[in-house]
Amino acid sequence: MTYTQTQDSLTGGVPDQGEVLRLLEPDGSRVADATLDPWVSDLSPHELRALHRDMVLTRRLDAEGVALQRQGQLALWAPCRGQEAVQVGTALALAPGDFVFPSYREHGVLLGRGAQPADYVLAWRGEEHSAYDHTTINAAPPQIIIGAQSLHATGWAMGAQRDGSTDVAVAYYGDGATSQGDVNEAMVFASSFRAPVVFVCSNNQWAISEPVTVQAKYPIAGRAPGFGIPSLRIDGNDALACVAAMRWALDRARLGEGPSFIEAVTYRMGPHTTSDDPTRYREPGEVEAWAQRDPIERLEAYLRAEGILDDSGLDEVARAADALAAEVRAACIGATTRAPETMFDHVYAEPHAGLDRQKAEYVDYLAGFEK
Amino acid sequence: MTYTQTQDSLTGGVPDQGEVLRLLEPDGSRVADATLDPWVSDLSPHELRALHRDMVLTRRLDAEGVALQRQGQLALWAPCRGQEAVQVGTALALAPGDFVFPSYREHGVLLGRGAQPADYVLAWRGEEHSAYDHTTINAAPPQIIIGAQSLHATGWAMGAQRDGSTDVAVAYYGDGATSQGDVNEAMVFASSFRAPVVFVCSNNQWAISEPVTVQAKYPIAGRAPGFGIPSLRIDGNDALACVAAMRWALDRARLGEGPSFIEAVTYRMGPHTTSDDPTRYREPGEVEAWAQRDPIERLEAYLRAEGILDDSGLDEVARAADALAAEVRAACIGATTRAPETMFDHVYAEPHAGLDRQKAEYVDYLAGFEK
């Protein structure tokens, strides 16, 4: 549903938690939506195949992350299975100059931005805090402090605005994050300065063990309008809806109409991270029900029905996915830990006598063992 | 206007900044309002006179604060002139067991809670951080950290809820405060736990030199519904509307319906504090325009027209106000500064050897000068 700030009687109109905008039904059949339709009418078969392909790649990559963790190659992994549509769909809508501020779970967004195999895993392995060069893929380091990146995105957008560019910043975060002060302050700043920023909230129903109802008794998308930010509540397992909503938001931003908010209603099929045991807090039935709304199967059904994708196309994608997984695995297993004294580097950009001394002392100390 | 979370078309319905609920026009004539009317239908002439009286007392007290500061008796004062209706009106609606969490400007709320003369001034004089006993007047110390008290009120309400009582917590803050993370987190917690708390936002158009439009492009009352909290936007210079809205909110809280939000649209007639020079940032015309909507004159006109108040009644109130001012002045000028070593007290509730030693050393040190 779409939300804006409105006046109403006191008793009126809290929308049902379930109402979302969509273009694809769970079985893949195409439905009309006046708000979203215009934004995907020009999607070519090629683009649709790319959308599907990146989702499959993301799922495969994610499975590889889980496997690598199980094998002791990674310290941790935050699975994104089930959330491929919102991650890939929104990333696909971006222009190269746009800049994303992801959380730790946005593997599909990084993929959409062109991340390299090592980029996905080195941080989870404990080799680096952040592996990739933010300027190469126009993505900030994954954010672990819940919600903090929403302000960074807003500030970056304020900069883009000052530069007179049409670049847009995108903040990705979860349903749990919406409770944080930072996320709300970001809406205040974005609205006040009409910053070209898009807030993408992946409402995957859970913040670790807490159901979304702990954070919000009413749809999250209903908050932004109160700050003067239009919002859409979409089916986050419908890749077409995700592309469309993102294009709507990006277009607003590029036209100088300011920030937008997207609540993508989706589901975290896996555990919170590989350290988590979701059987402690949720029913298997719930997971099964969401499995019926799988974003990849849904898009596949649609593309097959439209004649855009066939078995051989699917095979090709599966092979690409295996290849990516192999590359990621190789990048992970082949990683070497850097020399200990490098941990003193890049604390400061400019020389720092005190720290240089600490480094020198530690190098001497280590050298003592070699004698 | 009243707000709830609603769905609407993307282009629809941002209410005009000016729309407010009211029962008294600026000239004092009574108008009907379906939402508010039921809540004041039982107000007796006696209660109406008390409402008026407390507003006059607040104004006089406030003027005395300014005068005492000018005379060097107070370090600072934050004038509340123009905001008497929302402060006194909302306080009048409270039950004794309710607990208020004021900001630094809520002199009229403290008065409504039964503060004593010294309570208003000792903190502003620099004698104490907070002068009054919070349990005597059921009011937390005035809060200077903008917005922090909104969470305290919410927590207190969660406690009242656990006690099975019908006590309600009230957080008072300004328009500027609505930008703070804390204030938004308070709405999240209040909504999530259905806490019996009322948020009273005195939108006095300014946060020091910043007009409310820096904080909010759209009416502030429109935010709460997004969090699942019903809100009213009222004329904060209309004392009847303030009583009514507060009764509506308190009633909801006592019935277990959870939090409510009131935006009282008012105006800060004076400077931000006695240190401020508002001529640097606002037009005299604006102040004059708001002077036409004075809350005390408005109520006076209404009460006179209704035959509830006459010249002799007004004289009596004026005398009471002068008497209060004299008491406040006496409490202020008569205040003595406590012994320096008391500054070491009450850092901890339980013994603290290190600090006891610091205190003893300082006492010794001071004693050295007396030799």
Added chain:
Amino acid sequence: MTALTLGAAINAGLSKALENDDKVLLMGEDIGKLGGVFRVTDGLQQRFGAQRVVDTPLAEAGIVGTAVGLALRGYRPVVEIQFDGFVYPAFDQIVCQVAKLHYRSNGRIRMPLVIRIPWAGGVGAAEHHSESPEAYFVHTAGLRVVAASNPQDAYVMLRQAVASDDPVIFFEPKRLYHSKGEVDLDADLADAPPMHLARVAREGTDATIVTYGAQVRTALDAALAAEDEGVSLEVIDLRSLSPIDMNTVAASVRKTGRVVVTHEAAREAGVGAELVASITEQCFHYLETPPQRVTGHDIPYPPSKLEKHHVPDLDRILFAVDRVLEREEGVLR
């Protein structure tokens, strides 16, 4: 006595506190059904209900700020911050409100709040999950700060913290959560050593190691190793970081004349700085050599593959012991 892990000992302490006083309640992220990401609150919501073991929205300022309100209403909230690195969003509420309300109200308001923080590194965790923020709180007047180093202390000190009318920052060394020790679950709090006293964890005569939290174990290991070299080290477990029990520390330093202070947190203006300064002020004429600090480097916590070079280990402690002992042929090698 019962053999319990440090995590289980805290669970037992929380359970006892909930049992003994209706006004005690627990708040935090994922502490209910899940029992906390470290399972420290396991089973407590089931036992005491969702009104007393409360899963909160994901907002640390909100958690601490509402706990302040609950305290004002007469409750004794025990708040869990999920990891050390997530306490900062609550910093304003802790420093300006929790720490100051008793003072601000001239003693009329009490803040019997406990803020539990799974703490510090060495467990291969992701960024922001291995922080040692204790110095920030030690520098803040109005707070008490304690750190448990073993299950028995964890159990007793948790209960003492809940019983205290002052706000207590309660640090739980996460790399010891699974380490076991004997706990006297029926211990009378009145007989237990008060929370603010340090403990001589091991007696020795040649030099003193002052430390706290998980580093106590490392220091004891170092002392064992030194013993093999004929060096006798005294190890002091501070337990309380604010106030610091300088009587116990100074007595030891006056005896040994040599001291090494160690912690995981950064060195600059850390707790070690306070210790060295206080020791110098109070034991100047007893010191044979300058005190040595062995701390985390003045860097953000590094990626976990490098953490073993950041968290002071036995070797780095012995290296410093050599220096305070002015040994050419070191204990270390």
Added chain:
Amino acid sequence: MTALTLGAAINAGLSKALENDDKVLLMGEDIGKLGGVFRVTDGLQQRFGAQRVVDTPLAEAGIVGTAVGLALRGYRPVVEIQFDGFVYPAFDQIVCQVAKLHYRSNGRIRMPLVIRIPWAGGVGAAEHHSESPEAYFVHTAGLRVVAASNPQDAYVMLRQAVASDDPVIFFEPKRLYHSKGEVDLDADLADAPPMHLARVAREGTDATIVTYGAQVRTALDAALAAEDEGVSLEVIDLRSLSPIDMNTVAASVRKTGRVVVTHEAAREAGVGAELVASITEQCFHYLETPPQRVTGHDIPYPPSKLEKHHVPDLDRILFAVDRVLEREEGVLR
């Protein structure tokens, strides 16, 4: 040279920075039309426009967090926190983001951010308006922390801070805002002493006073008074609190053998603790007497009528000088 107040010197520095680099912008509460509550940004919005001198919503995490984003986009934001006591809501953004992003990105991201903080007490202000939070930032790796004590330094160091590619916490002693001094507005930054070096504010031989910010003036007054008693005090103005220029400090202490450290902030784990610890480590064999700390007490900042007993004054400094000099007949009385 021009005679300027410290506030006006900062205004001139900001103006120059805005002039010299399009990427510099100012953000804060009430810094535009009002020119800041201390008028430090007076006239700048009028001159450089509302896109470069930005009145922000009332939210400190928001101010610092959006500044982080602006820095990522290539800007050099100079942020004003209205008063010392209001920096805590931004603490998480400062400690977890501002301080760590360069490290986290292996040096790829730069955070050329300046956070200006009107600072400390002695001006009869209300609660939360007289805080000395510097130790929190000194303890945080990744930040540079400086404190100006006079108009010339304020002007030059502000410009150096803006020019630095590292984040700088810039403390402005508010009780000196109106004190005047000569400022060389045309000084070439390249010729000026770098921001991280301390300054010997007064030479002396009997003892060293180490301090910073507004306390420099108090220390100089103490030195003057001591001179009358035939005692020669050296006064060191640290200027930079992180890093601390220990070369300058140690050189002085090696010369005098006696040292008093003074600051307004609380003592426990404060900057003075770091100084005493470092001095002891580096100058142990030169010290004749134990170093003395003269600091704010370990209490929340008291009501302003009592602040003269909290902020160290000339007498308390001289009292400590007597102790490090072991004078029976004190300088003080």
